Amino acid sequence: MQALYAQLLVGLINGSFYALLSLGLAVIFGMLNIINFAHGALYMMGAFVAYFLLNLGGINYWWALLLAPIIVGIFGMILERTMLQWLTGLDHLYGLLLTFGIALIVQGVFQNYFGSSGLPYAIPDQLRGGMNLGFMFLPVYRGWVVVFSLAVCLATWFLIEKTQLGAYLRAATENPTLVRAFGINVPRMITLTYGLGVGLAALAGVLSAPINQVRPLMGADLIIVVFAVVVIGGMGSIMGSIITGFALGVIEGLTKYFYPEASNTVVFVLMVLVLLVKPTGLTGRAA
Amino acid sequence: MTTLTDDTLPATPRAMRDEMIVFVVMALLLASVPFTGVYPFFVMQALCFALLACAFNLLVGYGGLLSFGHAMFLGTAGYCSAHALKVWALPPELGILVGVAAAFVLSIVTGYISIRRQGIYFSMITLALSQLLYFIYLQAPFTHGEDGIQGIPQGRMFGVLDLSKPTVLYYVVLVGFLAGFLLIVRIINSPFGEVLKSIRENEQRAISLGYRTDQYKFLAFVLSGTLAGFAGALKVFVAQNASLTDVHWTMSGEVVLMTLVGGLGTIFGPVVGAFVIIAMQQYLAGFGQWVTVIQGAIFVVCVLTFRRGVIGEIAHYFRRSL
Amino acid sequence: QDKTIKIGVLTDNSGLYADLGGPGSTLAAQMAIEDAGLTAKGWKIDLISADHQNKPDIGTAIARQWIDVEKVDVFMDVLNSGVALAVNNVVKEKNSILIDTGAATSDLTNAQCSPNTIHWVYDTYMLANSTGQALVKAGGDTWYFLTADYAFGHALERDTTAVVLKSGGKVIGTVKHPLNTADFSSFLLQAQASKAKIVGMANAGGDTTNTIKQAAEFGIVSGGQKLAGLLLFITDVHALGLKVAQGLNFTETFYWDLNDGTRAFSKRFSERMKNKAMPSMVQAGVYSGLLHYFKALEAMGGNPHDGAKVVAKMKEMPTDDQLFGKGTIRADGRKLHPAYLFEVKKPEESKGPWDYYKLIGTTAADQAFRPLSESVCPLVKK
Amino acid sequence: MADEFILETEGLTKEFAGFFAVRDVALKVRRGSIHALIGPNGAGKTTCFNLLTKFLKPSAGKILYKGQDITAMAPADVARMGLVRSFQISAVFPHLTALENVRVALQRQHGSSFDFWRSKTVLNRFNDRARELLNDVGLSEFANTPAVEMPYGRKRALEIATTLALDPEMMLLDEPMAGMGHEDIDKIAALIKRISAKYTILMVEHNLSVVANLSDIITVLTRGQVLAQGHYSELTKDERVKEAYLGAGHA
Amino acid sequence: MPDTAIAEAPARAATGGNILQVRNLEAWYGESHILHGINFDVNAGEVVTLLGRNGAGKTTTLKSIMGIIGKRTGSVRFNNQEIIRATSDRIARMGVAFCPEERGIFSSLDVRENLMLPPVVRAGGLPLDQIFELFPNLKERLSSQGTKLSGGEQQMLAIARILRTGASFLMLDEPTEGLAPVIIQQIGHTIARLKKEGFTILLVEQNFRFASTVADRYYVVEHGKIIDGFSNSELAANMDKLHTYLGV
Numbered sequence A: 001m002q003a004l005y006a007q008l009l010v011g012l013i014n015g016s017f018y019a020l021l022s023l024g025l026a027v028i029f030g031m032l033n034i035i036n037f038a039h040g041a042l043y044m045m046g047a048f049v050a051y052f053l054l055n056l057g058g059i060n061y062w063w064a065l066l067l068a069p070i071i072v073g074i075f076g077m078i079l080e081r082t083m084l085q086w087l088t089g090l091d092h093l094y095g096l097l098l099t100f101g102i103a104l105i106v107q108g109v110f111q112n113y114f115g116s117s118g119l120p121y122a123i124p125d126q127l128r129g130g131m132n133l134g135f136m137f138l139p140v141y142r143g144w145v146v147v148f149s150l151a152v153c154l155a156t157w158f159l160i161e162k163t164q165l166g167a168y169l170r171a172a173t174e175n176p177t178l179v180r181a182f183g184i185n186v187p188r189m190i191t192l193t194y195g196l197g198v199g200l201a202a203l204a205g206v207l208s209a210p211i212n213q214v215r216p217l218m219g220a221d222l223i224i225v226v227f228a229v230v231v232i233g234g235m236g237s238i239m240g241s242i243i244t245g246f247a248l249g250v251i252e253g254l255t256k257y258f259y260p261e262a263s264n265t266v267v268f269v270l271m272v273l274v275l276l277v278k279p280t281g282l283t284g285r286a287a
Numbered sequence B: 001m002t003t004l005t006d007d008t009l010p011a012t013p014r015a016m017r018d019e020m021i022v023f024v025v026m027a028l029l030l031a032s033v034p035f036t037g038v039y040p041f042f043v044m045q046a047l048c049f050a051l052l053a054c055a056f057n058l059l060v061g062y063g064g065l066l067s068f069g070h071a072m073f074l075g076t077a078g079y080c081s082a083h084a085l086k087v088w089a090l091p092p093e094l095g096i097l098v099g100v101a102a103a104f105v106l107s108i109v110t111g112y113i114s115i116r117r118q119g120i121y122f123s124m125i126t127l128a129l130s131q132l133l134y135f136i137y138l139q140a141p142f143t144h145g146e147d148g149i150q151g152i153p154q155g156r157m158f159g160v161l162d163l164s165k166p167t168v169l170y171y172v173v174l175v176g177f178l179a180g181f182l183l184i185v186r187i188i189n190s191p192f193g194e195v196l197k198s199i200r201e202n203e204q205r206a207i208s209l210g211y212r213t214d215q216y217k218f219l220a221f222v223l224s225g226t227l228a229g230f231a232g233a234l235k236v237f238v239a240q241n242a243s244l245t246d247v248h249w250t251m252s253g254e255v256v257l258m259t260l261v262g263g264l265g266t267i268f269g270p271v272v273g274a275f276v277i278i279a280m281q282q283y284l285a286g287f288g289q290w291v292t293v294i295q296g297a298i299f300v301v302c303v304l305t306f307r308r309g310v311i312g313e314i315a316h317y318f319r320r321s322l
Numbered sequence C: 001q002d003k004t005i006k007i008g009v010l011t012d013n014s015g016l017y018a019d020l021g022g023p024g025s026t027l028a029a030q031m032a033i034e035d036a037g038l039t040a041k042g043w044k045i046d047l048i049s050a051d052h053q054n055k056p057d058i059g060t061a062i063a064r065q066w067i068d069v070e071k072v073d074v075f076m077d078v079l080n081s082g083v084a085l086a087v088n089n090v091v092k093e094k095n096s097i098l099i100d101t102g103a104a105t106s107d108l109t110n111a112q113c114s115p116n117t118i119h120w121v122y123d124t125y126m127l128a129n130s131t132g133q134a135l136v137k138a139g140g141d142t143w144y145f146l147t148a149d150y151a152f153g154h155a156l157e158r159d160t161t162a163v164v165l166k167s168g169g170k171v172i173g174t175v176k177h178p179l180n181t182a183d184f185s186s187f188l189l190q191a192q193a194s195k196a197k198i199v200g201m202a203n204a205g206g207d208t209t210n211t212i213k214q215a216a217e218f219g220i221v222s223g224g225q226k227l228a229g230l231l232l233f234i235t236d237v238h239a240l241g242l243k244v245a246q247g248l249n250f251t252e253t254f255y256w257d258l259n260d261g262t263r264a265f266s267k268r269f270s271e272r273m274k275n276k277a278m279p280s281m282v283q284a285g286v287y288s289g290l291l292h293y294f295k296a297l298e299a300m301g302g303n304p305h306d307g308a309k310v311v312a313k314m315k316e317m318p319t320d321d322q323l324f325g326k327g328t329i330r331a332d333g334r335k336l337h338p339a340y341l342f343e344v345k346k347p348e349e350s351k352g353p354w355d356y357y358k359l360i361g362t363t364a365a366d367q368a369f370r371p372l373s374e375s376v377c378p379l380v381k382k
Numbered sequence D: 001m002a003d004e005f006i007l008e009t010e011g012l013t014k015e016f017a018g019f020f021a022v023r024d025v026a027l028k029v030r031r032g033s034i035h036a037l038i039g040p041n042g043a044g045k046t047t048c049f050n051l052l053t054k055f056l057k058p059s060a061g062k063i064l065y066k067g068q069d070i071t072a073m074a075p076a077d078v079a080r081m082g083l084v085r086s087f088q089i090s091a092v093f094p095h096l097t098a099l100e101n102v103r104v105a106l107q108r109q110h111g112s113s114f115d116f117w118r119s120k121t122v123l124n125r126f127n128d129r130a131r132e133l134l135n136d137v138g139l140s141e142f143a144n145t146p147a148v149e150m151p152y153g154r155k156r157a158l159e160i161a162t163t164l165a166l167d168p169e170m171m172l173l174d175e176p177m178a179g180m181g182h183e184d185i186d187k188i189a190a191l192i193k194r195i196s197a198k199y200t201i202l203m204v205e206h207n208l209s210v211v212a213n214l215s216d217i218i219t220v221l222t223r224g225q226v227l228a229q230g231h232y233s234e235l236t237k238d239e240r241v242k243e244a245y246l247g248a249g250h251a
Numbered sequence E: 001m002p003d004t005a006i007a008e009a010p011a012r013a014a015t016g017g018n019i020l021q022v023r024n025l026e027a028w029y030g031e032s033h034i035l036h037g038i039n040f041d042v043n044a045g046e047v048v049t050l051l052g053r054n055g056a057g058k059t060t061t062l063k064s065i066m067g068i069i070g071k072r073t074g075s076v077r078f079n080n081q082e083i084i085r086a087t088s089d090r091i092a093r094m095g096v097a098f099c100p101e102e103r104g105i106f107s108s109l110d111v112r113e114n115l116m117l118p119p120v121v122r123a124g125g126l127p128l129d130q131i132f133e134l135f136p137n138l139k140e141r142l143s144s145q146g147t148k149l150s151g152g153e154q155q156m157l158a159i160a161r162i163l164r165t166g167a168s169f170l171m172l173d174e175p176t177e178g179l180a181p182v183i184i185q186q187i188g189h190t191i192a193r194l195k196k197e198g199f200t201i202l203l204v205e206q207n208f209r210f211a212s213t214v215a216d217r218y219y220v221v222e223h224g225k226i227i228d229g230f231s232n233s234e235l236a237a238n239m240d241k242l243h244t245y246l247g248v
Ligand SMILES: Nc1ncnc2c1ncn2[C@@H]1O[C@H](COP(=O)(O)OP(=O)(O)OP(=O)(O)O)[C@@H](O)[C@H]1O
Pocket: D016, D019, D020, D021, D039, D040, D041, D042, D043, D044, D045, D046, D047, D048, E141, E144, E148, E149, E150, E151, E152, E153, E178
């Protein structure tokens, strides 16, 4: 029984990464209609930027948490301005391909310069060590990850769903020309939003740097699962992907305990089931 | 769905004549490969992928259904054929049949599950199904996991054609490809194909005309899946192995790329696309670590500048449908 | 007599394994050509390399083309078991040569052995054997396995379990995790709860490094358990950093700091590497394997372009080089040399960059690999 | 009696999350008549159409078509029984030519729509009939024009031709004249008049002169319920109808 | 607050005189040349109606003014400022509002969000309670998904949402299409009232009967050109010509 609690908690921790990553993806998909295949690569960049900040600039983890998303976000905005922008109004597929190409380039460049096995990034001193919870040993850093990502998720949700911004964005996805004709500078808004989504990916990257290796392919391995989360949550639904992210972490944790062989598969089984029962995902709007 | 294909092109009788001319030219070019010194294995491999891409294109380019799991048919047929040839020691023609049958059954099952889903959800459910299958194949004993099924005997087709001779194998693969290709062209230009196109254009309207659209989409899915399986079965003879690569999602992605690079919804596009991508993989293999960067750059350039794909751009330029 | 040689380095240039093979393997081949001194004696040696992207079908396609069009005589490196087995088949069919220094699968010299293939550096049987035996002897008699859930992981676990049991140890549990798992905390918690003295990692690549990193976080090692890597390379340790990797036990057959010979070569090698990395055992194997190949050709007085014949000659001659010392090649194609059990140093023990290992045990060449009596290879006469 | 009325509904109701778009509607459409359904915006006319053609599931009530209960049928099957609709927002196959648009419907009628092994040249046997239909709606010169490139009014006409190709027994037309210029309106009105000899027509339309000229009988819907039914001349005198629909200014 | 703004508006109109001046406007959809030199003026406080057959280019004219046609040349001056090259968001913020013929209701937004979507560009828009008074249906369906509205309700919503923004120059493309006679009358009243409050309106209409109740002046568009123009008082005299132009 104790072991079960431990698995639940661990699942929650993983869930917070899924939530954060799929949140960024959901923002970009739901608001901009871009299937951002480069998300994994940008997540990886977040981790690398944190690494550079520390090792080249002596800038610590806490600043990295702020700076890396901004730096990668700006990179994302440049991508949007120079490339993605030209795809508005076209089928999803083109955005997917373009971002896939971008992901290949980014990963390739990083691999070329930093090898594929990765670089070490240490847990910040303040968050080192762990607590014995009785039923498990909880590393402090993991606790921090859960709390922090939950806060970021909720803040993003508020920004998009509870302010006018969300409505502008959704409308702009449907008919950018008309929204622009209402007096909103749609291109700028889209660029900023893409930056926001990308920044969220980078933030997840910084958070994961001390836990996982900082490797060029760290995001490529994750991206498909994160896509699944977004789909299960209902594409483009912010709250849907947050909840699904956390829930999937927990379900995966339980699978790892009861039937570990299936823990990579469970997400896809879940996805098939959810889509069969609710064709637009758990909280999805009609397609 | 916003249009993926270049629909500004006319579909006139002239188009069908153009298609026949290009087809004959293509067949002659391919038939002369063994005499040109071009390396035949490369061409054979490309032919298998070309057939796969054509099958995929049938579904997306004409049925409007973007499958993101087409590798599952390729891989399943590959594994089943390989197993039949190696373990059951069946002759090549039966080995192919086993693979195609497996893909056929799989496409019925997956089609049944996925066909009612719309747009991006269809893509995602096919992706999920193929991922499920990937993990099953990763663990199933008969696939030999990471190592794959290796050293598959090529055997004698119909007891006479010695497939271990590259030239014989080449022509067998070529005939297989051309047959598959012609079937696809016929499907596209058939009464069924017309209905499929109209469903893609406006499904609600098709329903209101009394079409049970799910049935048409299902048939298209099964045809496409089975033909993709045929490609997978042929590929076994070329590569002489069946591995996880063929069921991984990146393979499904590659098929999409091939089709797009060549021109989605064009008849010859997927063939050209397959050749371009396979050539890229072959010739970039020497570029060391820059391979992925170059590949990525090519995709980016393609999407930004020649969105209609090679054939699509040509067809558009001459205002012909190819 | 024809005195031309063409060498093909077929490796992973862009993926997961690019650091331990990749461009470093090509460099090692280049150095072997330079050091062999054959060019001065009128030989003409060409070197090409390509990226198989870890895909067996790309691997076989390149292999075929290299043999048919480029006239490549010998394939080097070929890491990734799936690709290696596929290339092994092509090489046999076309009577070429494969000196595999990168793949782990012991099938290359067992069920799938071939008169055209030599497996140079290490294999799964040897890793399991050496690490398992040494750790049990050192008191690690209870084991818990974290096993990658596919053929490779299963084989590694099975072989290690056999060794552990034979040496008097006990396996008290195992958990199978899927390939490419990002998070191991669930599995580590189970390993921790088992209280086994040794946590054996029957996995590879990113799975292994992630396990190690997260084990440090969950205090596995500081809690008194020992981590045993069954397949790990110096490049992994470098990537992890000593803080995290310290205390790890695992087996390699080459380390740059073993003796003067290895140090001399490694220093030259590292100077020519872009990131100043020391050679991995795979890269070292490329160098050593090629030198032996050259020796055989020289003894034959020219290149007969007949794979089986050259390999037979190579098996006849004893091997000897700076990197792996004296050794032999068995009938099944297995190259024999000693295996070393290392422990990763604590950060304070390390005297400089790449100073990572303490040697804690050596298994003699004739003990390290699968005995011929257990072999099913048809080339072995019984 | 089932013969007299081709379509009947009993207690037809559609609720959207607490909002009754259609409530307890009993409609009887006489065979061979032109029956108009009018009412203020949001009265539930389109919803009624959607219910009748099964694009929506009724929350309650029963639909009888040719004496048969079709309440639980699928939309395509209803269409196959000869009950065919047009859409309020024009619905054509945009990248097919006008001829092909019509042919798709003919093809459904005459089978061979699953034949994937035959050449589509077999469809040419439908060309004559398709041209005839296009001619009927005045689209002869557009036969080879893709539908996207046709002006709006022509698209409506094309939609009607496509519907006619199915040789339905009953047609539901949702605002067939919306957005048309005057000449087109007259053309389509004449067309409807002509085809009504053969088919039963149920039609929604806001253009009063059209309604007045064409319809045999009119049902007025407000807030999902039937307010009145009768001939145009009767209804224009009805105060309730004036207030709810026609407006004060209407003479 | 709104009151003062409304009070100011006529003053602006009086001094400004000519509010929109279109000269030699040409426009293309991709390759196809649609407008071949449109010339007309709209004075402040007027209701001007563009008439013409289907496909004459009326909608294209409005879109070109709004800056949402890819390629356009010529001159469009709004309040004496050249806007032919301005982006549509800038034009909107100058006080031009556009209600498209296809309505452009957003399906991912509910009715309230649709209504509140266009940002207020200046004071003087209609307050919500007045809007609901005009279109009671909307008030009832506030939390319904935008495109779930009936055809006519969508039209109401499309008009309502630009009345809120305070733009003083409105371009309405066939606002009565698909509306019940009662509502059409109401819209007529609304337009009259807006005019009184100083709004300027450029209208495109097929429903000539409706147009004649609100318009001050007419222009007739054919094949991408203005071929005629007259004021309401000259209407009777021009009826014959109109017949040939429009087939009324
Ligand atoms: N899917 C739906 N969900 C919720 N409400 C709906 C839905 N469809 C229609 N409604 C509501 O039902 C009512 C009736 O709509 P309907 O489209 O039938 O009106 P109508 O009579 O055709 O009007 P119009 O003449 O304007 O087209 C409207 O108030 C509309 O908002």
